[in-house]
Amino acid sequence: MGITKTQIFNIEQNELAVIFKVLSNPARIAILQYISQQNACICNDIVDEIGLAQPTISQHLKELKSIDLIRGEIEGKKVCYCINLKQWTAVQTLLNSFFETTKDNCC
Amino acid sequence: MGITKTQIFNIEQNELAVIFKVLSNPARIAILQYISQQNACICNDIVDEIGLAQPTISQHLKELKSIDLIRGEIEGKKVCYCINLKQWTAVQTLLNSFFETTKDNCC
DNA sequence: TTTATATATTGCTATATTACGATAATAAAG
DNA sequence: CTTTATTATCGTAATATAGCAATATATAAA
Structure with missing residues (x-):
C-alpha cells in the first residue's frame, strides 16, 4: 500500500521512525553537514554547494x-539557515538511548 | 522522480542515509525492540507480536x-532472529559520530 | 514603481515503499 | 512419500518520495 500502519505502533516507535525518515536522504545529510561547516549561519549557497535544483533544496x-x-x-531577501543545537542534541540523545536500550540481549 | 541522486554525494553521506532509511519505519523499530527484549533469540512470534502479515514481517x-x-x-523449520551486537554497536557509533561532528557551528 | 534576486509553492513524472494474498520452498513429523 | 508448519518470494495495489520546471512571493536595489 505504501502507507505505514502507524496506529499499531506506539508514540516512541513512530517518533523514532519520523526522525530516521527525515535523515534517510543523502541530500539532507549533506545539507546538514554543509550548514554546520560554515562558521556563521549559512544562507543559500546551499543550492550551489549541493548539486540539486533550488526547489528540491x-x-x-x-x-x-x-x-x-x-x-x-x-x-x-535571503534566509539564513542554521542547525537548532538544542533539538540536534535532543535527537542525538533520543537515538542514542534507543540504541542503548535495544542493545541488551542477543545470541 | 522518487529516485535519489546518490552519485553526487559521498560514500559516508550515502551510507548514513541507507542506515537511516532502514530504521525509518515504526514496524522495523518495533521488531528490533521486540527481538532485543527476548531473553533468547526469538523466532517468528514476531508475526504474532507485531500486527502485520507474515510476508510483511x-x-x-x-x-x-x-x-x-x-x-x-x-x-x-524455524528461523531464529537476533540482533547482531557488533554491527549494532558500530552503527550506534557511526550515528553518534555524525551527530557529534555536525554539532560544531550554529547561531 | 520597476527590476533583480532569493526563496517557497505548485504541479507533474518517475520511482520507491508498504502491505498483503497467493504461492513456493524448506524441513520436521507422520 | 505425504502432510504440516514455518519462512521466503512473487505479484499487485495504494501511497509516498525525489526531483524539477514553472510560477508565485517577497524584498532589496535602482
Missing part, C-alpha cells in the same frame, strides 16, 4: 525544519 | 538484515 530544508533540526531566519 | 526482516543489524539462524 527548498523541499529538503522544509523537511529538516519539520522536526526542528534546522531553523531559518529571514535576513532581507 | 519477512520483508522488514530482510531489510534489517540488509545492513546486518540482525541475523537469522535457521533452526529446523
Whole structure:
C-alpha cells in the first residue's frame, strides 16, 4: 500500500521512525553537514554547494525544519539557515538511548 | 522522480542515509525492540507480536538484515532472529559520530 | 514603481515503499 | 512419500518520495 500502519505502533516507535525518515536522504545529510561547516549561519549557497535544483533544496530544508533540526531566519531577501543545537542534541540523545536500550540481549 | 541522486554525494553521506532509511519505519523499530527484549533469540512470534502479515514481517526482516543489524539462524523449520551486537554497536557509533561532528557551528 | 534576486509553492513524472494474498520452498513429523 | 508448519518470494495495489520546471512571493536595489 505504501502507507505505514502507524496506529499499531506506539508514540516512541513512530517518533523514532519520523526522525530516521527525515535523515534517510543523502541530500539532507549533506545539507546538514554543509550548514554546520560554515562558521556563521549559512544562507543559500546551499543550492550551489549541493548539486540539486533550488526547489528540491527548498523541499529538503522544509523537511529538516519539520522536526526542528534546522531553523531559518529571514535576513532581507535571503534566509539564513542554521542547525537548532538544542533539538540536534535532543535527537542525538533520543537515538542514542534507543540504541542503548535495544542493545541488551542477543545470541 | 522518487529516485535519489546518490552519485553526487559521498560514500559516508550515502551510507548514513541507507542506515537511516532502514530504521525509518515504526514496524522495523518495533521488531528490533521486540527481538532485543527476548531473553533468547526469538523466532517468528514476531508475526504474532507485531500486527502485520507474515510476508510483511519477512520483508522488514530482510531489510534489517540488509545492513546486518540482525541475523537469522535457521533452526529446523524455524528461523531464529537476533540482533547482531557488533554491527549494532558500530552503527550506534557511526550515528553518534555524525551527530557529534555536525554539532560544531550554529547561531 | 520597476527590476533583480532569493526563496517557497505548485504541479507533474518517475520511482520507491508498504502491505498483503497467493504461492513456493524448506524441513520436521507422520 | 505425504502432510504440516514455518519462512521466503512473487505479484499487485495504494501511497509516498525525489526531483524539477514553472510560477508565485517577497524584498532589496535602482
